[in-house]
Amino acid sequence: MAIQPDTREVFIQGITHEGRTFRPSDWAERLAGVMSQFRPGGTRPGSHLSYSPWCIPTTLNGVKCVVVHRDLQAHEPMAWDFVLNFAKDNNLQIAEACLLPDAPTPKG
Incomplete structure (x- = not known):
């Protein structure tokens, strides 16, 4: 799958093209953990204890996903x-999108 050059974020979804749930269940956290060293400013002491802002595991609509930001490509092609080939090799669905912040909660 060719990613459009103006896409800011890619969602690797834990669903195969055949519709099966990808296993193991912690695959997203494992992938993001491997990518934790790639971050703005580079690796720092203790940075292995948090995810990179360019590769974040999440759950969307009950599906495990990893959100990969385009800045990762500029920093470390x-x-x-690697993350795109992980998705391809495991036949995972990929969506091009932009994760929007949650709307503020109305007061009152």
Whole structure:
């Protein structure tokens, strides 16, 4: 799958193209953990204890996903290729999108 050049975020979804749930159940956290060293400003002491802002595990509509930001490609093209090839090799669905922040909760 060719990612459009203006896409800011790619969602790797834990669903195969055949509709099966990808296993193991913690795959998103594992992938994001491997990518934790790739971050703005580079690796720092203790940075392995948090996810990179460029590769974040989440759950959307009950489906495990990893949100991969395009800045990862600019910082480390091989890391970008690694996550996209992970999705391709495991036949995972990919969506191009932009994760929007939650709407503020109305007061009153």
